[in-house]
Amino acid sequence: MFYREAGQFKTSYQADNQIFPIRQDRIALAALLVVALALALAPVLASPYALSAILIPFLIFSLAALGLNILTGYAGQLSLGTAAFMAVGAFGAYNFVLRVPGMPILLAFVLGGLSAALVGIAFGLPSLRIRGFYLAASTLATQFFVLWCLTKIPFLTNNSSSGVITAQKITILGYEFDTPASKYLLVLGVVAVMALLAKNMIRSNVGRSWMAVRDMDVAAEVIGFRLMRTKLLAFAVSSFYCGVAGALYAFAYLGTVEPEAYNLDLSFRILFMVIIGGVGSVLGSFLGAAFIVLLPVFLNVLAHGLALPTNVASNLELMVFGALIVFFLIVEPHGLARLWQIGKEKLRLWPFPH
Amino acid sequence: MTMNTAAAAETVSSQPYLSVNNIEVIYDHVILVLKGVSLQVPQGKIVALLGANGAGKSTTLKTISTLLRGERGDVTKGEVQFKGERVDQLTPNELVKRGLSQVMEGRHCFGHLTIEDNLLTGAYTRSLSRPQLKEALDKVYHYFPRLKERRASQAGYTSGGEQQMCAIGRALMAKPSMILLDEPSMGIAPQIVEEIFGIVKDLNQKENVSFLLAEQNTSVALRYADFGYILENGRVVMEGAASDLASNEDVKEFYLGVSGAGRKSFRDMKFYRRRKRWLA
């Protein structure tokens, strides 16, 4: 009853080209943003725990997942090197702040992202010839090579004997972001803006070029998309997003990081987010991140509630987590975002079944 | 032509070999595609399933062969009987063993296998000795000499028509007693179209194989079929002996392209046809 588009007529293509053409969706999104903002401002709604242990990492992972989704979901290039790009972003931003006096932190994030984009382009070159799981497996080269460089080149870690860096404090225009709430707001802002940009790219010609290359690259070429440019742009944009996410991961979340924090495990977790959330869906990146971040926490709390011996609980947790992934895929192979969409479609038809 | 009229004159007296009763199909939990389709195929007959693009012909065939599951389609109502037995819960493999084979729309050859290996997979359900296999292969090659020339090529690199022949030949290898054919003439040179339908008729008469064929080439289909069903928007809107359908004015106009004045040149169609829907 409440989710109807009947009666909403679009009188211009401009209106139809909006990000959310259906009014209820717009309202829902606005409400969500308001809630997201309120979370930071009213400690009643969200404890520092929720902010700094759940929401901040959730947003950061969403951003990284969004980055990977641009590459894998939209441009169809499976990658297992996400964490490496995040590392480049983080260590890049660290070095820019360290070495350029007076470097504004946001600019440093952008520059970190750009360094990641450069690395992305370099490692994206093989994608012109290599496809599918072959490409996926070879992106592991990025993962291992970047981490190796970070451990081997002392300059990158400011000659720290062990390769550990400590992210500088985040200060913008004299204001110091040091409480969970302020960090959360910063991350929220960055993520919201970047998600908006991503959405814009995806609904315009760049996005279409990516999807065309994903769905059928030969045909895309015949239509006049240049494969090389399109793919490399996807690698660059995707790594840029991952790079910024990596910088946030270091600056707004962990604080002190060793290269190991960006290991293969992290790459995989982000890939899981994309696939579970929905390949080729901006919303899916967020849903997937929520699933992978929240589910283990939830299961962990649940297992404690059951008062099982810890080692049993931990193993059961892992098993349930795996089983749920399979379960959701069986229910909807296209991920949570699609499930959500089908839910909406059903709602639209409700109360008539068809 | 005369032969067909004769066949059509026989009424549907025999017990239906395949019967589809009032099936309803939904894709993806929300898209309702078949809204209660019923049809029968008597033993040893050729039945044509006609209808515009998107009417639900392929969906009907996939429902019968239970291939729908793989496409996230659900049969929410109705049942399918084959040889007097309910078959909607069987696996496709069991169906093929019982003698029901399908040629899918859009060719679906195994791209990395050679043409010959493609054909051989068709005989998977039969345990044949080497000479028997050879014999079965030769039969297919006899029908489609072009395949013989290309036998060692990977199917993915053959032309559209060659793949179509390969798909049909592959189904024949299973020696089915009932074949579901989805648009066998698509992309096939006219000469071969006639040959394919000749093969259909041949198998039908010599080996008593029954056919249910979804076909866009209505004129040919009705020429060879005994009965026909016309599907529109997921419903059967017309059924009857093929000859009756062929002479029906509406069918003539919309499916055979002949109006009162006879066949008109494609060049002379001066306006877009506003689709008349049977039940719109």
Add this chain to the structure above:
Amino acid sequence: MQMNEIEAHLGASAGRRTGPVILDMKNISLSFGGVRALTDISFNVKEHEIRAIIGPNGAGKSSMLNVINGVYRPQQGEIIYRGEHRRNMDCYAAAKSGIARTFQNIALFKGMTVLDNIMTGRNLKMKSNFLLQALYWGPARREEIEHRIKAEEIIDFLEIQAIRKTPVGRLPYGLQKRVELGRALAAEPEILLLDEPMAGMNVEEKQDMCRFILDVNDQFGTTIVLIEHDMGVVMDISDRVVVLDYGKKIGDGTPDEVRTNQDVINAYLGVEH
């Protein structure tokens, strides 16, 4: 390209004109390993004409189209397009110089909606860079809407308004063919290559499709190269027909000439059409 305009124009279709040779294929040979797909084939296409290629399965028709727009590179031969001599085409250059096509095995972008698919056809006409697109601002926004209008015109023209936002993967075969035509049209091509555009359609739909093709040809003077197995269609709408068999050319001429050519009858038609 408004509906009413087109309909008003239909009467004028009688006065068809063909211009000079726009595309000349010279001695094209193409083989894949041992398979000779094309052997020393020459033919030409004149401006504004509808040129059909016919022949039995595996004759090399699709391969020919692939050579024309650069998907395949022939081992031998020369392509003269608008006076320019080339050894071979490449996809991007072909698209850029106004060659668009449809494919035998539909090559739509399955994950995208009908509208998006048609919009991709316009990509070469879009100029704003990706940063502007990311901001969706100013020129990028205007451009997007401008092209959307063009795309909608094609959607109207092909009467696929109702499925505008449906992902093409879910569409029935026939509609997909139409969307593919729409995508090719969106590029406003000079030469349109159509590979079996009417396979899997019934007569009524074929009639519509023929009408579209003729209209495009009339309206914009688009040159059309067409592969089709329905002899009724070919003989009715094409100006000249080239016949291939086993990679060799066995006939070339007006429909009437081809129809009566004994080689063609033996190899392909079987009976006179």
Add this chain to the structure above:
Amino acid sequence: MNVNFFFEVLIGGLLSGVMYALVAIGFVLIYKASGVFNFAQGAMVFFAALTCVGLIDKFGLSVWLAIPITIVVMVVLGLAIERVVLRPLVNQPEITLFMATIGLAFFIEGLAQLMWGSQVHKLELPIEDVPLQFLLDKFNIIVSQFDVAAAGICALLVTALALLFARTKVGRALRAVADDHQAALAVGIPLQRIWAVLWSVAGMVALVAGLLWGARNGVQFALTFVALKALPVLILGGFTSMPGAIVGGLIIGASEKLAEVYLGPMVGGGIEGWFPYILALLFLLVRPEGLFGEKIIRRI
């Protein structure tokens, strides 16, 4: 340069390569036969080895009794995977199936440790991991007899599986399934039974890999990581080729050792982590489907 040393590195590398190939075979088996990239292969290796060792350590069974029981367990696991995971996912995109195997990996890892605990174990096989004496005496080259035995077993497995694919009806059907699930079903290939058999066989291959790697490194969770060593082998040899797994293994093994020994010191060492991947990548630039992989058909 010391020629003797060079050969020692080379031979050591080749034999390590065989060990990688052993894991790669499991991947090839599943990929070639169903188009699924099985992320859970490492977990299966771990599960198999742990079950076998658990039976030995906890219940005091002999190796010869534990192995058959483990085989039975792996078959049951294979059947269960087919029934619960694969059957509902027929005809889904590759990436979905890949993800499902990730879920599976978590599940199997949890299950293994729940059943047998997180403790590490040693595994003694009747073949000892010591240098072959006569080679040491004659040429002063160290070649472990264990590795030689492993190479033999690996060759045997590859031959058997390659024959299965090339020569039998089932093999042909498996390759068909990898191309197109729907069409395979349509021609009457009993997908479900075939998959069940396939995953059971993959379970046994995992057991072989698990036993050999387990005897080398101990049976511990890290066995799941050996998959990382198998991946470059896989892309170099081609996802769809059994002999490719062996050849790829040999090339990767030998070149990574040589690179580590001769190039490593120049750049600070530890390059074995990425070197095989870069090497495989370079090969792929020339042959995008690996040395022996089936060409990816891209046609319109």
Add this chain to the structure above:
Amino acid sequence: DQFIALPSYRVGPYAAGGSGFYGGVIDYFNLVNMNGGVNGVKISWEECETEYNPSRGVECYERLKTKNGGATMVEPLSTGIAYGVLDRLPQDKIPMTMLGYGRSDAANGKVFPYVFPLITSYWNQAAGMIKYLGDKSGGMDKLKGKKIVHLYHDSAFGKEPLPVLEALSKQHGFELIKIAVPPPGSEQQSQWLQIRQANPDYVILWGWGVMNSVAIKTAQRNGFPREKMLGVWWAGSEEDTVPAGDAAKGYSAMTFNTPGNYPVMDEIHKKLYDAGKGNLADRNRVGSVYHMRGVTAAILWVEAMRTAQDKFGKGKAVTGEQLRWGLEHLNVDEAREKAIGAFGMLPVVKTSCDDHEGSGAVKVQQWDGKKWNAITPNWVVGDKALTRKLLEDSSNAYAAEKKITPACAK
């Protein structure tokens, strides 16, 4: 009661170590509680599965820190997680111990007031190793001209001791050959061939996880005597030697908790395991290196609680800030160790604001095929002046980078 946060890991690649360590911790806590608690104050704790993953570890920390009126201490036993929470500790006023891992310069309490790398750090360990090898060769001067291979996990962890080793190699004139093993290290043929080629006098095995057992096995395959191998304390547990089987016989490694029989361990056996209340599922693991390391950690924490209570009021649970004070004023001398029933199990620990380690002493243990035995009768202490200097330099650099003014907390 006194609430302690235990972000533990009992699944994943390091589960064996995690379950042993936290099992030991919990066993000792239970024992203390059975015996009436710390001056009557019961210890409570909650575990949270981290899978050794930094972001899950941070979540656990944040979740646990406010529970039960607030956690008063945390120990993640993971460098990555420790770094992840490092910045949060001073704000939350929760001290963290890092027993034998993490950055060595964190021992400077002026810069890291809330971090306690108790007993000893990687740098002191490295110095201790060289000291031991010197003693073994018959004096430090005998090291001259010797070859020592540093076979290390190619990560921050493996590179941590390099400054110390390099300085000592210059000082004592031994040749240091660095050979990296890319993580996880399940294949080391090429490294060991290099070692065989170099023919060193000793190999320092700076490994972690599967790398250790593989190193031992591969040493055997290549005929390198295990007696010449010396592992770090993360390469010196049953988890490292058992998988290597007989190959590990004769292999030795560092430790800061001496293997052996102690009254406190007997008590754990008797009071807990005999009553079925032990934390470890497998009783054989009681008294294993990791288990005893957990007990050792717990002993120090409990001692810190006592110390804090002495100052802030007996019989009352102390706050995190107060417990921090306790950790900074630990004085576990021999008498105290005897009272606990753990004499000799750990070195004497005396902390101060300058020195959050409190000891720097290590022992060497050797695997006899069945169990670990201490082979240095006394605690070994390396060149502390050297490590001290490195520590000052490095922590001050950190302070400068972070704009912290080094000062002792009150």
